[in-house]
Amino acid sequence: MYPLNLSFFVTYKCNYNCPHCSLNADSKKDLWLPIAVIKKFLKEGKQLGFRVAIFTGGEPTLRLDSLLESIQFAKELGYATRVVSNGWWAFSEESAYNILSQMKEHGLDEINISFDDYHVTFFRQLWNIEPLYIVHVAKASLDLDIRLGIAIIEDANSTINERFVINLLSQHLGRPYEAIKENVVIIKDVPARIGRGKHLPTDIIPEREPLVSGCEDIGMTYGIHPDGRITVCCGHAIFESDFYDVGNWKENGTTLREAIDNASRNLIYWWLYTQGPKKILKKLKIHEKTTHLCDACKMLMVDYKDILIEYLRGHRDEILVNDVLLNTRAQEIVKFVKEKRRKSQWQL
Ligand code: SF4
Numbered sequence: 027m028y029p030l031n032l033s034f035f036v037t038y039k040c041n042y043n044c045p046h047c048s049l050n051a052d053s054k055k056d057l058w059l060p061i062a063v064i065k066k067f068l069k070e071g072k073q074l075g076f077r078v079a080i081f082t083g084g085e086p087t088l089r090l091d092s093l094l095e096s097i098q099f100a101k102e103l104g105y106a107t108r109v110v111s112n113g114w115w116a117f118s119e120e121s122a123y124n125i126l127s128q129m130k131e132h133g134l135d136e137i138n139i140s141f142d143d144y145h146v147t148f149f150r151q152l153w154n155i156e157p158l159y160i161v162h163v164a165k166a167s168l169d170l171d172i173r174l175g176i177a178i179i180e181d182a183n184s185t186i187n188e189r190f191v192i193n194l195l196s197q198h199l200g201r202p203y204e205a206i207k208e209n210v211v212i213i214k215d216v217p218a219r220i221g222r223g224k225h226l227p228t229d230i231i232p233e234r235e236p237l238v239s240g241c242e243d244i245g246m247t248y249g250i251h252p253d254g255r256i257t258v259c260c261g262h263a264i265f266e267s268d269f270y271d272v273g274n275w276k277e278n279g280t281t282l283r284e285a286i287d288n289a290s291r292n293l294i295y296w297w298l299y300t301q302g303p304k305k306i307l308k309k310l311k312i313h314e315k316t317t318h319l320c321d322a323c324k325m326l327m328v329d330y331k332d333i334l335i336e337y338l339r340g341h342r343d344e345i346l347v348n349d350v351l352l353n354t355r356a357q358e359i360v361k362f363v364k365e366k367r368r369k370s371q372w373q374l
Pocket residue numbers: 040041042043044046047048049050051052083084085112140145
């Protein structure tokens with residue numbers, strides 16, 4: 027659990043209304059993270075050794091000027107910068123180039139665009155044209171030397187999958203995917219049954235992975251939210267429970283340093299980091315089917331919270347020693363923190 031990424035949920039507003047959206051974003055949620063707050067956390071994060079600034083939502087491009095200002099501020103401080111968007115603005119090659127060139131001028135390193143059956147439906151509704159936006163974004167980002175991540179959410183009924191996207195890009199870019207894969211990365215995932223996603227039928231969602239590993243994201247990516255929350259990860263389950271809150275900048279003026287400190291003293295976070303929610307569920311003898319890692323986490327922290335707390339009360343020392351301290355991942359962290367201290371990047 028070492029902090030590296032600062033993820034700004036700049037708004038919960040979105041011009042789409044995807045049925046799998048874990049944060050229930052829609053056009054009515056007009057809550058925005060003030061730019062002064064973004065800058066304050068970027069400054070503090072820099073002192074604490076955070077390296078990547080992520081601007082996500084909702085749809086962060088709905089206020090382009092503020093987004094550009096945030097990117098520029100982050101870049102000037104030395105962050106690697108990333109924007110996560112649904113790509114609604116890339117309805118033509120010109121529009122994609124126009125937006126991305128502005129982002130590049132302000133210091134953008136990476137754009138992540140959602141492209142799958144869920145998102146494409148809303149793109150079609152908005153513009154009533156073929157959803158070639160991913161091709162437009164790919165062309166512009168290759169021209170402008172911006173890394174592109176294409177996020178594909180797949181279920182059993184999906185027509186858009188990795189193969190489909192590779193073919194589409196190869197056909198329109200006139201070169202094989204192999205030639206661009208250094209700059210264009212495909213990120214596959216399944217929907218989480220959280221937020222609006224909880225209404226999706228379980229049987230259409232394939233199991234993403236054996237789900238026995240620890241969670242990489244917890245304690246590495248801190249989420250700064252427009253409602254004041256500071257969360258210890260950016261996984262889907264954060265929208266189901268305040269268990270993931272490590273502070274509140276609006277109500278209590280929590281600083282990042284305090285948030286990290288709160289996180290580092292929480293045994294359950296360390297347990298999730300080293301063992302992952304699926305293994306913990308197994309330990310608690312809960313054998314319900316889970317698909318996404320964050321589904322398992324939500325099940326643990328919300329649906330079976332009482333069982334979890336009771337187990338923790340009875341097995342605290344055993345968890346701390348066997349599952350956390352003797353775990354190789356935890357030992358790597360100790361090494362990392364020592365190294366950071368040695369370089370004086372953290373004054374902890
Ligand atoms: S999944 Fe993304 S694009 Fe879809 S409604 Fe949610 S925030 Fe908007």
